[in-house]
Amino acid sequence: MDTRNTMRRKLRSVQVCKRAAVQKGNMKRDVGKVLRAIPVGNNEDTEVPMEARDDPMEQDCFSTGFFKNEDLENAMIMAPRYSLLREVGRGSYGVVYEAVARKTGARVAVKKLRCDAPENVxxxxxxxxxxxSLEKKHENVVQLEECVLQRNGLAQKMSHGNKRSKQYLRLVETSLKGERVLGCPEEPCYLWFVMEFCEGGDLNEYILSRRPDPRTNRSFMRQLSRAVAFLHQNNIVHRDLKPDNILISQRSGKPVIKVADFGLSKVCARLGAEPDGAGGGDHGDRAASRANRNVVNVNKFWLSSACGSDFYMAPEVWEGHYTAKADIFALGIIIWAMSERITFIDGESKRELLGSYVRRGAEIVPVGEAMLENPKMVLSIPARPRSCMSEGLRRLLLDMLAVNPQDRPDATQLQTRMDQITCAA
Known part of the structure; x- marks a missing residue:
């Protein structure tokens, strides 16, 4: 309990996934090394300045193109396709840049992850x-354009379950064995994720920088419910739903939710099926693997690694025995906080964040932790006396935040109920 009291006093949002918890200390870098903005009028001739890069190898991968090499199977000779513009985010195990596709001029987000430790891999x-693993796209899930594996200044495009790539198999082996198998420390390995760029920032920034708008709230609630339903139908449990990981795209002229950051996610596979990502082989093998995954009920697939951020974690996650219903709880916290603009100040970043909580004197306690300590606790929803929350939304939030996961709606039921509530408003 001393540890939890310290956590509450600092008001930290802590990542507590088994191995992920130690990564922050390992991956801190010089924050002063920020990419300078570069002109994008003529992208064919533009290169990122060397002194602005985190690593000189970025020139090989995203400025001077990919080169053929015997040690990198399927490596490609091609013109550089992306120009890095500026750093837009820095996490505990990676850096995110805004970039531009040289051929089309389209803006993309490029996430660079250094695979120098098993927990990062x-x-x-x-x-x-x-x-x-997603065979179909969804409007409310961030889209992965491609993933590039870079080592020794050379690169190859990653494909899901590619047994022919020695580098890919070494990454999988590193993750499974929990020890570095990629070679000498002086030969760094990176994964670059090229994804759609979301110019609206995250949910915290978008909501808190604008006046309250019930219509936007209703739209976001529908979109979030549909995104989680899509993920669960495709056997993916996110495990770290929070406003930081919900991005906003405005390219269509209206704000569109994009659920992002799947570093703690779990692709649930039926017992006896191939391990996630380790599969591959011919088309028949991949089809069989997909068929195996499709029979999984994620609401009965038990997970044991305590993953997430404390203010959004369900009671059962604190205990380390949970299912996809933990995502429903996290979403309930987010929607409740968004509806009533409930916020707290994060102790580390000093940012104002959306998040619901329980007050104990001068302290605030994560809802899931409070429920774990007192399963009979009744939540005060709405929290504000003059709230205009509808009775339908109030009942739905109480169901989403039920202490017993079995009393919560599954993602499909949630989507149906949310559509009914928001359309009736």
């Missing part, structure tokens, strides 16, 4: 496997 592969 595990998180990178989890994100790749989750996004690459």
């Amino acid at each position: 595990e998180l990178a592969l989890s994100e790749f496997w989750a996004l690459a």
Whole structure:
């Protein structure tokens, strides 16, 4: 309990996934090394300045193109396709840049992950496997354009379950064995994720920088419910739903939700099926693997690694025995906070964040932790006396935040109910 009290006093949002918890100290870098903005009027002739790069190898991968090499199977000779513009985000195990596709001029997001430790490889592969396993696109899930594996200044495009790539298999082996098998430390390995760029920032920034708008809230609630339903129908449990990981795209002229950051996600496979990402082979093998995954009920697939950020974690996640219903709980916290603009100040970043909580004197406690300590606790929804929350939304939030996961709606039921509530408003 001393540890939890310290956590509450600092008001931290902590990543507590098994191996992921130690990564922040390992991956801190010089924050002063920020990419300078470069002109994009003539992208064919533009290169990122060397002094602005995190690593000189970026020139080989995203400025001077990909080169053929015997050690990198399927490596390609091609003109550089992306120009890095500026750094837009820095996390505990990677850096995100805004970039431009030289051929089309389209803006993209490029996430660079250094695979120098097993825990970083595990998180990178989890994100790749989750996004690459989706056979269909969804408007409210961030789209992966391609993933590039870079080593020794040379690069190859990653494909899901590619047994012919020695580098890919070494990454999988590193993740499974928990030890580095990629070679000498002086030979760094990176994964680059090229994804759609979301110019609207994250949900915190978007909501809190604008006046309250019930119509936008209703639209976001529908979109979030549809995104989670899509992920669960495709056997993906996100495990770290929070406003930081929900991005906003405005390319269509209206704000569109994009669920992102799948580093802690889990692709649920039926017992006896091939491990996630380790499969491959011919088309028949991949089809059989997909068929195996399709019979999974994610609401009965038990997970044990305590993953997430404390203010959004369900009671059962704190105990380390949970299913996809934990995503429903996290979404309930987000929607409740968004509806009533409930916020707290993060102790580390000093940012104002959307998040619901329980007050205990001068302290605030994550809802899931409070419920774990007192399963009979009744939540006060709405929290504000003059709230205009509808009775339908109030009942739905109480169901989503039920202490017993079996009392919560599954993602499909949630989508149906949310559509009914928001359309009736």
